[in-house]
Amino acid sequence: MPKDEFPINQAQIKDDIYAAVNGEWIEHATIPADHSTVGGFMDLVDDIDKTLMHDSDELVAGNIPAKNELAEYVKLFQMTNDFEKREHDGATPLKPIIDKIKNLKDYSDLNNQLSDWMLAGLPVPFDFGIDPDMKHAEKNALFAGSPALFLPDKTYYEKDNPAYQQLMPIFTSMNEKLLTMVGYSEADAKKLVDQAKQFDALVAPFVKSAEESADYSKMYNPQSLTEVASSTTQLDLQKAISDLVNAEPEKIIVTEPNYFKHLNELLTDENFDLIKAWMLVKVVKGYSSLLSEEFRQVGGTYSRALSGKKEATNQKKAAYYLASGTFDQVIGDYYGRKYFGEKAKADVHQMVEKMIKVYQDRLENNDWLSPETKKMAVKKLSTLGINVGYPDQIDPLYTKFKVDQQESLLENITRFNKIATADSFAKWDQPVDKTKWEMSAAMVNAYYHPFMNIIVFPAAILQAPFYSLDQSSSENFGGIGAVIAHEISHAFDNNGSLFDETGSLNNWWTKEDHEQFTKFAQQMIDQFNDIPFAGSKVNGKLTVSENIADAGGLSCAEAAAKQEADADLEAFFINWSRIWRMKATPEYQQLLLSIDVHAPAPLRASEQVKNLDDFYTTFNVTEKDHMYLEPSKRVKIW
Structure with missing residues (x-):
């Protein structure tokens, strides 16, 4: 849906910015029967699925040429869609x-x-x-x-x-x-x-x-x-x-x-x-x-109960997921090159470099780190590997995946899994390949790998509301800018900070600096711990690393937004709240509270802004308002 279809309740921002930005959308949003969530991230996933399912049909029809690994994907896609054979084969x-x-x-x-x-x-x-x-x-x-x-x-x-x-x-x-x-x-x-x-x-x-x-x-x-x-x-x-x-x-x-x-x-x-x-x-x-449709339906009963989905994913989409999941890097490469491209890849790469520069400035001007620790932090930041859009080449592993149409679907998939497992074990004691992606370019996500000191931003997340040429610079910084800085911040969260610039477990902190960082981390735990949500409470220790990354990401993205000539902090904070828009089943909310290292999406939006002084001046938030957090409790790490 267009971002302006539902009006923002300006009067409510001081009490709950997430509800003010997303409340009317939440009231009208309907969770599809085969979903546990709907909203910002999931809407992008659905759009990408729709696009790639359509293109998969076109590949099968021969209307889009398919060579090498993509041709093998097409064969497997045909096999996963051969429901008649799957029914005939049964168990x-x-x-x-x-x-x-x-x-x-x-x-x-x-x-x-x-x-x-x-x-x-x-x-x-x-x-x-x-x-x-x-x-x-x-x-x-x-x-x-x-x-x-x-x-x-x-x-x-x-x-x-x-x-x-x-x-x-x-x-x-x-x-x-x-x-x-x-x-x-x-x-x-x-x-x-x-x-x-x-x-x-x-x-x-x-x-x-x-x-x-x-x-x-x-x-x-x-x-x-x-x-x-x-x-x-x-x-x-x-x-x-x-x-x-x-x-x-x-x-x-x-x-x-x-x-x-x-x-x-x-x-x-x-x-x-x-x-x-x-x-x-x-x-x-x-x-x-x-196996057959009955097996698929019965086999998904427990996961649906766990997530609150009322229905199984439809047969056609499930078949696409099976094939694309097996050839995920191949489909990611196809998606990235066709729908993202080298120009956008270069543009976002520059944006990442800009965020790294902002982060470097903030580290160098940090008022609680010693010069020794600052030097090591900047060194780690300077060696951070940047991966944007899609890998330069497809993992050679996929050249080994040859579909045998005389075998069953199960036989093909298990053979591919065995090839992939053997390929992984063959890498023991070999040099680490930092160009290898662990996520498809068609996945709406991003990550930092502490053992490699790299950040990865797949093409799928690099679109509105996170990033668009049609959005203002402040909106983009409140979206993808904060996501980029979030991943950079993982290099300096309670886990990432344990690793040096090579990705090795190595204490590069002075004793005093680390003690201060631990105090800040505890403040972040305290800020989120036991917040009531979905009939339960947030676990501050479980979510601390992601909360530190959110705080650093939002703070650095705001600093970058303020450097632009068209800086608009109201738009910045509003888009930050918009990207976390989500409506979820009660069951899924309970599951995430139990196992997810991220805080619930509404709290990621509304709690983190309380730590930024500019939020209070931008919306004239005072101690009389629910969003107010006294200055001594505002967590400021990066």
């Missing part, structure tokens, strides 16, 4: 995988195929992956963590948590139904799901919560291969790991040491049948979207 493509699990007699059987099992993406009670070494970020290292729980977070398993009582019965009935659909009797399905839940419950106490995982300082727990392998006497992790990386790594970074400390007591003979059932439930649910 048959999944049977070989089910049989692999059913045929396991003991841990020895699993041991004999463990590395192949992990390459195939089949569920195992631990997780290994490749990422830059947190201490020596120029090379890739092996990381070890825990498996995902059935519910979104370990806090859901706490005694008398109403979310558990609400969600686990839905999870249970869905998986019992799926198991009967692959041939199990109702009694056997009930028993298997119960056993799977038993193992899941045994795992839950030993894994990190979302709040604990949000603290990067606790991620780096290096262990030797021997130490990790000794976590279990039942499985030969030393051989499996050596097979995966084709070497014996001296160091493995264990992100969840408490889990591996207790792994041996989880992998017991008594628990083997529980683990088999857990694997079976994960596999049938995990592959349900690749």
